[in-house]
Amino acid sequence: MTDTKDKILDTAERLIGEQGYAATSLRHIIAEAGVNLAAVHYHFGSKEELLDEVVMRKAALVNPVRLARLDRAEALAGNKPVAVSAVLDAFFAPMVEAACAHPEFVRLMGRIHSEGLMPAIAKKHFYSTIDRFVKAFGRALPDLPESEILWRVHFMLGAMAYTMLAPPLFPQIAERETDLEQRLKLLVSFLVAGFCAPPSQREEK
Amino acid sequence: MTDTKDKILDTAERLIGEQGYAATSLRHIIAEAGVNLAAVHYHFGSKEELLDEVVMRKAALVNPVRLARLDRAEALAGNKPVAVSAVLDAFFAPMVEAACAHPEFVRLMGRIHSEGLMPAIAKKHFYSTIDRFVKAFGRALPDLPESEILWRVHFMLGAMAYTMLAPPLFPQIAERETDLEQRLKLLVSFLVAGFCAPPSQREEK
DNA sequence: GTCTATACTGAGATAGAC
DNA sequence: GTCTATCTCAGTATAGAC
Numbered sequence: 125m126t127d128t129k130d131k132i133l134d135t136a137e138r139l140i141g142e143q144g145y146a147a148t149s150l151r152h153i154i155a156e157a158g159v160n161l162a163a164v165h166y167h168f169g170s171k172e173e174l175l176d177e178v179v180m181r182k183a184a185l186v187n188p189v190r191l192a193r194l195d196r197a198e199a200l201a202g203n204k205p206v207a208v209s210a211v212l213d214a215f216f217a218p219m220v221e222a223a224c225a226h227p228e229f230v231r232l233m234g235r236i237h238s239e240g241l242m243p244a245i246a247k248k249h250f251y252s253t254i255d256r257f258v259k260a261f262g263r264a265l266p267d268l269p270e271s272e273i274l275w276r277v278h279f280m281l282g283a284m285a286y287t288m289l290a291p292p293l294f295p296q297i298a299e300r301e302t303d304l305e306q307r308l309k310l311l312v313s314f315l316v317a318g319f320c321a322p323p324s325q326r327e328e329k
Numbered sequence: 330m331t332d333t334k335d336k337i338l339d340t341a342e343r344l345i346g347e348q349g350y351a352a353t354s355l356r357h358i359i360a361e362a363g364v365n366l367a368a369v370h371y372h373f374g375s376k377e378e379l380l381d382e383v384v385m386r387k388a389a390l391v392n393p394v395r396l397a398r399l400d401r402a403e404a405l406a407g408n409k410p411v412a413v414s415a416v417l418d419a420f421f422a423p424m425v426e427a428a429c430a431h432p433e434f435v436r437l438m439g440r441i442h443s444e445g446l447m448p449a450i451a452k453k454h455f456y457s458t459i460d461r462f463v464k465a466f467g468r469a470l471p472d473l474p475e476s477e478i479l480w481r482v483h484f485m486l487g488a489m490a491y492t493m494l495a496p497p498l499f500p501q502i503a504e505r506e507t508d509l510e511q512r513l514k515l516l517v518s519f520l521v522a523g524f525c526a527p528p529s530q531r532e533e534k
Numbered sequence: 535g536t537c538t539a540t541a542c543t544g545a546g547a548t549a550g551a552c
Numbered sequence: 553g554t555c556t557a558t559c560t561c562a563g564t565a566t567a568g569a570c
Contacts, residue, residue, distance in 0.1 A: 128553085128554085149544080149545065149546085150545080150546065150547095151544080151545080151546090159554090160554065160555050160556085161546090161547095161555085161556095162547090162548080162554070162555060162556080163553080163554065163555080164546095165546085165547065165548075166553070166554075167553095170546080170547080171545095171546065171547095237445075238445060238448065239445045240442075240443060240444045240445015240446065241445065243443065243491075243494055243498055246498060247498065254498075270501075271501075271502065271507075272515060274499050274501055274502050275492075275502065275512070275515045275516075275519075276515075276519055277499075278488075278491050278492065278497060278498055278499065278502065279488035279491065279492065279516060279519050279520075280488075281491055281498065282487040282488040282489070282490050282491025282492065283483075283484035283485075283487040283488045284487070285487050285490070285491065286448075286483050286484065286486055286487025286490065287480075287483070287484065287487065289448060292483060293448055293451060293452065293459075293483060293486065294479050294482075294483065296475075296476075296479055297476065297479050297480065297483065302476075307480070309529050310477060310480045310481075310529050311480075311484060312529075313526050313527070313528075313529035314480075314481055314484050314523040314524075314526055314529075315484075315523065316526065317522040317523050317525065317526030318519040318520065318522050318523035318526075319519075320522065321518050321519055321521065321522030321523075322518070323518075324514050324515050324517075324518035324519075333536080333537075354561080354562065354563085355562080355563065355564095356561085356562080356563095364537085365537060365538050365539080366538090366539090366563095366564095367537070367538065367539080367540095367564095367565085367566090368536075368537055368538085370563090370564070370565080371535095371536070371537070372536090375563080375564080376562095376563065376564090
């Protein structure tokens with residue numbers, strides 16, 4: 125029976141979203157879920173792997189939608205490259221949609237970004253999606269060396285991570301309680317310009 | 330005598346730079362420093378406050394230089410605003426210099442960014458510096474609403490954080506072992522364009 | 535004012551009975 | 553599959569020596 129496993133996953137998702145990963149002990153999770161401590165290690169192996177599964181369930185809400193949007197944009201563009209702004213929309217619009225439909229998703233992701241867990245998580249669950257987007261950016265920006273594309277995607281992910289911080293760095297921003305949709309609009313207009321910037325000339329060795 | 334205190338600070342800085350904050354236990358630090366566990370709490374109060382002091386010593390290497398550079402750029406510009414690229418240079422060039430002169434500084438900062446500790450640290454030790462730069466960006470970009478300036482600085486800090494990740498997200502990037510100076514050049518050209526992007530029109534409520 | 539020795543609480547992990 | 557009991561190690565707190 126997977127009843128125990130699901131109870132652990134649901135409770136962990138809720139508590140981590142509310143308090144963060146580090147602040148949520150396994151003992152707190154099992155108390156609320158009404159299961160035994162050892163059951164966590166039986167089903168998941170470790171606290172970290174439990175987090176992985178919690179995240180994977182939520183990543184499934186956005187990554188397939190991102191890829192589908194990119195597919196559609198590429199089909200529309202025919203054999204011409206998709207515009208940078210369209211690639212960025214394919215990446216960020218599914219997050220806005222998921223934020224409306226599944227508010228717990230935003231809370232969880234905000235926590236994960238705030239605690240610096242995203243880089244490790246991204247490698248496990250987002251890498252293949254991001255890889256497709258790197259290729260799309262490469263086609264949209266043929267004058268940019270591939271390494272610079274990779275760095276700009278890197279910058280994008282860092283900016284996105286800080287965009288999802290809860291709370292943000294500046295109290296002036298926090299007061300307005302700008303919602304995620306608004307934040308991501310500001311982010312995308314910033315990123316479009318950044319991606320379209322001329323290549324940074326590199327010195328020869 | 331502050332001999333004990335300095336030994337703790339030096340050892341903590343080295344071990345945290347090598348292994349990260351979470352992975353470095355106080356017991357490991359005191360063993361290498363040859364001092365007693367309780368001395369840490371006597372001098373610093375907690376592990377977190379120890380980190381604060383370690384970071385503060387290193388932050389003193391860059392933040393005053395940043396402010397001095399911005400002062401000089403503003404003096405040169407007279408009563409005209411300083412160009413965006415000059416503001417960014419004043420912010421990032423001191424990091425490159427510190428990276429060359431104090432390699433342990435980069436290691437420490439990379440760890441702090443990787444573990445998501447930077448937002449909390451920034452509020453304590455970098456906020457006043459960043460605040461001056463926010464004002465400079467505001468003068469350089471008079472058409473941008475102040476809230477959008479704040480968000481763009483936010484994006485900048487996020488991109489910078491990921492730039493300093495060790496290791497970076499993509500193995501293709503890690504292989505080349507791009508040094509910090511090269512990374513920051515790529516970052517600045519990305520950011521100049523992002524900051525200079527037209528305002529994102531906001532919908533009225 | 536400084537530092538040592540020791541104890542306390544709570545964390546994640548694990549072995550083995552059922 | 554599940555649960556009890558236990559292990560190791562973390563950060564923290566305190567009493568008291570110098």
